[in-house]
Amino acid sequence: MHFLYVDESGDPGRYNGSNTPHFILNGLVIPEEEWAAGLARMLAFREGVKQATGLPKKVEFHSSELIRPHKLDAYKQIHKSVRVRLLRxxxxxxPTFFPKARILSVCLDKQQLTAETNYQEIAWRLLLRGFDAFLKSQNQLGLVVSDDTNETALRLLFRSMRKESRPIIAILEDVVCRQSIHSYYVQAVDAIAFCLYQQEYPKGSTRKFNLHQLFKTLDTMLLKTAAPADPQGIIRA
Incomplete structure (x- = not known):
């Protein structure tokens, strides 16, 4: 059994020049036998963060807030250089938290697709197909857990994919949606999605911290067979 924890970066709406020109989905594939140990390692990490900075373990570890706090006041009490170091x-x-885990990535460049495209549906189709193919190759079954999103649309999409000529067969149940504040695993994949965003669309304000290089530190975890033509296995459309 494998769990796929999913988070997105960028918005799924039509690109109009003021919103993001991309839509990214990242999935963290966790084998069931590694789940408890991975959680224990994240808890130990958060305990160390609490001792060093005073940040309570119940405060969500949210990557964009670590860099530029807007909603979480607890981060405003920590110097930016320290917050950046926490993310790094x-x-x-x-790779130490989850030695057997794999990362599945989808990156859509909206400007290369038609304006009428349902970017979220395309990205999720690619991600679910990629996870299903991985599970079949491992002779395993899986469950998908996503950060809160359009649960109704995902349920309809997933159920329709079960009935297609090449059906999804290795993923159990509908996509389960969780609030990220209640799941350290969703918070982990939020950081992964943030890193891929920084790599694909780096901003001047974050370049000085080399955040656009962070995704490369996850190289050993990348599921490169998902898209063999891409050096990092990123599925692109």
């Missing part, structure tokens, strides 16, 4: 440490330790 968290991402850098992931």
């Amino acid at each position: 440490d968290f991402v850098g330790l992931m």
